[in-house]
Amino acid sequence: MSMDNFGLYKLMHEDAPKNNNPLLEQPTLAKTHTTDPIVTGTSVLAIKFNGGVAIAADTLASYGSMARFRDIERLKSFGKYTIVGASGEYSDFQYIEEQVKQSLIDRDYQLDDGRSTTPREIYQYLVRVLYNRRNKFDPLYNVLVIAGYENGKAFLGQTDYLGTHFEDVTLATGYGSYIAQPILRKFYSEKNGNITEQEAKDILKKCLTVLFYRDARAADKVQIAVINDQGPKIDEPIKLETQWTFKGF
Amino acid sequence: MFRNQYDTDITTWSPAGRLHQVEYAMEAVKQGSACVGLKSNTLVVIGSLKRSPHAELSSYQKKLAKIDDHIGFGIAGLASDGRVLIKNARTQAINHKYTYDTPISVQRLVLQISDKSQVSTQRSSKRPYGVGLLISGYDEQTGTHLFQTEPSGNYYEYKAIAIGARSQSARTYFEKNYQTFEEADEETLILHALRALKGTTGDNVELTSKNASISIVGKDRKYKLIEEEQLEPYLAKLEENAAATTEQQPAEQQDDVDEEMVQ
Amino acid sequence: MSSNGTGYDLSVTTYSPDGRLFQIEYAQKAVENSGTVIGVACKDGVVLGVEKLIESKLMERNSNQRIFNVDYHVGIALAGWKPDTRQLVNKARKESQDYQSFYGTKIPAHVLTERVAMHVHQATMYWHLRPYGVCALISAYDEQGPQLFMVEPSGTSWGYHGCAVGKAKQAARTEIEKLKFTEMTTREAVKEVARIIHLVHDPVKDKDFELELSWVCDESKRVHQLVPKEVKEEAEQYAKEANKDDDDDDDEEDEDEELVDSGAQ
Numbered sequence: 001m002s003m004d005n006f007g008l009y010k011l012m013h014e015d016a017p018k019n020n021n022p023l024l025e026q027p028t029l030a031k032t033h034t035t036d037p038i039v040t041g042t043s044v045l046a047i048k049f050n051g052g053v054a055i056a057a058d059t060l061a062s063y064g065s066m067a068r069f070r071d072i073e074r075l076k077s078f079g080k081y082t083i084v085g086a087s088g089e090y091s092d093f094q095y096i097e098e099q100v101k102q103s104l105i106d107r108d109y110q111l112d113d114g115r116s117t118t119p120r121e122i123y124q125y126l127v128r129v130l131y132n133r134r135n136k137f138d139p140l141y142n143v144l145v146i147a148g149y150e151n152g153k154a155f156l157g158q159t160d161y162l163g164t165h166f167e168d169v170t171l172a173t174g175y176g177s178y179i180a181q182p183i184l185r186k187f188y189s190e191k192n193g194n195i196t197e198q199e200a201k202d203i204l205k206k207c208l209t210v211l212f213y214r215d216a217r218a219a220d221k222v223q224i225a226v227i228n229d230q231g232p233k234i235d236e237p238i239k240l241e242t243q244w245t246f247k248g249f
Numbered sequence: 250m251f252r253n254q255y256d257t258d259i260t261t262w263s264p265a266g267r268l269h270q271v272e273y274a275m276e277a278v279k280q281g282s283a284c285v286g287l288k289s290n291t292l293v294v295i296g297s298l299k300r301s302p303h304a305e306l307s308s309y310q311k312k313l314a315k316i317d318d319h320i321g322f323g324i325a326g327l328a329s330d331g332r333v334l335i336k337n338a339r340t341q342a343i344n345h346k347y348t349y350d351t352p353i354s355v356q357r358l359v360l361q362i363s364d365k366s367q368v369s370t371q372r373s374s375k376r377p378y379g380v381g382l383l384i385s386g387y388d389e390q391t392g393t394h395l396f397q398t399e400p401s402g403n404y405y406e407y408k409a410i411a412i413g414a415r416s417q418s419a420r421t422y423f424e425k426n427y428q429t430f431e432e433a434d435e436e437t438l439i440l441h442a443l444r445a446l447k448g449t450t451g452d453n454v455e456l457t458s459k460n461a462s463i464s465i466v467g468k469d470r471k472y473k474l475i476e477e478e479q480l481e482p483y484l485a486k487l488e489e490n491a492a493a494t495t496e497q498q499p500a501e502q503q504d505d506v507d508e509e510m511v512q
Numbered sequence: 513m514s515s516n517g518t519g520y521d522l523s524v525t526t527y528s529p530d531g532r533l534f535q536i537e538y539a540q541k542a543v544e545n546s547g548t549v550i551g552v553a554c555k556d557g558v559v560l561g562v563e564k565l566i567e568s569k570l571m572e573r574n575s576n577q578r579i580f581n582v583d584y585h586v587g588i589a590l591a592g593w594k595p596d597t598r599q600l601v602n603k604a605r606k607e608s609q610d611y612q613s614f615y616g617t618k619i620p621a622h623v624l625t626e627r628v629a630m631h632v633h634q635a636t637m638y639w640h641l642r643p644y645g646v647c648a649l650i651s652a653y654d655e656q657g658p659q660l661f662m663v664e665p666s667g668t669s670w671g672y673h674g675c676a677v678g679k680a681k682q683a684a685r686t687e688i689e690k691l692k693f694t695e696m697t698t699r700e701a702v703k704e705v706a707r708i709i710h711l712v713h714d715p716v717k718d719k720d721f722e723l724e725l726s727w728v729c730d731e732s733k734r735v736h737q738l739v740p741k742e743v744k745e746e747a748e749q750y751a752k753e754a755n756k757d758d759d760d761d762d763d764e765e766d767e768d769e770e771l772v773d774s775g776a777q
Contacts, residue, residue, distance in 0.1 A: 111581075
């Protein structure tokens with residue numbers, strides 16, 4: 001079977017494996033949603049440091065296994081206090097960005113009442129949206145990392161397309177949850193959580209490099225962003241230094 | 250006020266550019282027993298005078314409502330209309346908590362309630378809510394707030410305010426004293442509220458722990474309702490202070506309409 | 513009111529024999545009872561100014577706002593029946609966001625104006641609604657530069673270089689016409705707008721007032737916002753001094769009936 005991104009093969013082809021359930025005899029009438037991602041981003045990594053949070057991702061959006069869009073941003077600032085990083089379906093992330101901006105960030109500007117949406121509010125809002133969509137069997141196919149710094153407090157949380165959500169001092173999504181998260185956790189506990197901004201950026205860069213070596217969907221062009229009391233700062237993409245001259249190759 | 254042909258329909262403008270039905274709805278607020286509110290930098294207090302339709306036989310109609318840990322309502326006017334808005338506000342507060350995991354902003358709640366009220370002044374199938382609200386709230390980012398809403402859909406933010414029957418004397422009292430409220434502590438604010446309420450009771454009615462109640466919201470604390478025996482110590486203090494100083498405000502007279510619906 | 517409709521003026525869906533819609537005219541009356549609102553378009557931006565009448569000293573300053581942010585490049589100032597204003601602002605915000613979602617670009621000022629005007633017009637078309645008692649001044653800075661529009665209760669809209677509505681609209685218009693705002697910078701215009709509002713305010717008839725000023729200009733990075741505190745203070749200072757000189761010569765008082773309704777202010 002060729003690539004079946006929408007999972008429609010079974011619904012459209014007569015030679016599809018037959019289902020014996022009589023209720024499914026006319027499968028073409030079944031209402032379906034896209035439940036598989038098409039254009040995807042891979043891992044997002046993040047770690048808290050003294051006075052802020054650092055978050056990183058590469059700039060690749062893959063089409064299946066093809067490195068299709070190689071210069072997109074998977075880290076976006078949501079207002080003055082929050083950065084959200086996304087793995088998974090890139091178009092869903094673009095949709096989410098617009099929704100949050102219009103209903104939360106622009107709203108703060110419009111009302112001009114001295115109140116601004118906090119990172120925790122954005123996190124909880126995203127959790128509710130993603131969980132709600134999952135229950136409609138029409139998920140927004142992302143794992144989102146929400147990093148924020150507001151009123152002297154750092155925030156770092158994650159939610160996936162099922163609505164499963166949690167906070168932690170270090171986070172890694174996708175392949176990174178296997179490869180990078182152990183490195184980050186070890187680093188964090190060795191330092192007793194006492195980490196400078198530079199150290200945080202360095203360890204993220206190291207993890208991205210490790211991921212580039214081992215994750216076939218990762219790229220060596222990456223962005224590292226920091227959120228602290230100065231607000232969000234998303235650096236220009238940098239190229240990772242890699243070494244391929246091992247004998248084994 | 251005289252009858253005219255422009256005052257029976259909510260969707261009719263008078264030649265002078267007024268909406269008489271809305272103005273009449275605001276009269277209903279003035280018929281309700283008084284609600285007073287005042288705030289400091291950390292606390293907001295609402296006080297209310299309750300009515301009982303049959304002095305000894307019935308209970309007193311409640312006029313203060315908790316919306317959330319950080320928001321309180323006081324109503325004057327048609328109590329049943331008030332309850333509709335209270336229920337709506339509670340729903341909004343709890344939905345906000347569910348969606349954002351933070352307490353709802355009191356300013357934005359007021360905005361939504363007022364927008365809701367405005368809609369019923371622009372449809373011929375509806376009537377304006379006959380209730381005025383005092384809304385007390387504390388907000389992490391912007392501090393204490395005290396709002397007044399009207400049947401028209403207007404809302405105002407105040408340092409101190411009173412609505413309902415004979416509330417003018419309370420406003421006069423506040424105008425004299427409001428400059429000291431900012432730094433005042435809990436007890437002082439409560440006593441100010443009670444003193445303001447006292448001026449609104451009308452002839453032959455005493456302010457008692459039965460007909461008065463107080464609500465407080467503020468920084469690092471949850472909504473608190475003070476009534477019945479909990480109110481006694483404050484009323485006692487009020488007596489003491491009154492004996493010490495002979496301060497008095499002129500209570501302007503107004504017909505005491507004691508309809509059961511209007512609280 | 514010089515003439516009234518006697519029976520033809522009770523519903524917005526009834527024409528009078530001479531083809532007038534009295535309910536719309538009455539709604540316009542609510543705007544004329546309002547505190548004065550003015551707007552001017554300049555070389556590099558648009559300024560809105562509002563005479564916000566203060567009813568009680570117990571009221572918090574800055575409460576009861578009359579100028580609103582609609583979108584980053586659009587502001588709106590309103591005169592008239594206060595509760596209606598917010599409804600209109602909500603509508604404008606929604607139209608602006610919908611446009612942005614659909615076309616991916618900022619809504620052009622004239623498109624927004626047209627959509628708001630259509631909405632206002634809708635309220636004049638059905639017996640079960642009443643016309644908005646509101647005039648909206650829309651200031652915007654888009655691809656076509658700084659622009660100013662006004663939407664009236666009838667649902668008509670016009671583009672302006674400068675306009676005024678509310679209690680003292682005649683006096684304010686005369687003042688606006690004396691100056692060439694189109695050749696002025698926003699900085700200079702802010703002062704003049706403050707001066708005009710202070711000038712047309714009638715301290716005898718009306719209560720205390722608070723000046724509300726907004727701009728959308730190059731200096732504000734083409735974002736609509738309330739004029740920064742320092743700029744506003746400077747403008748008010750200028751206004752008070754400029755008006756001191758001609759304080760003596762206009763002291764005549766006309767005795768209109770005072771309208772005490774808290775809706776129109």
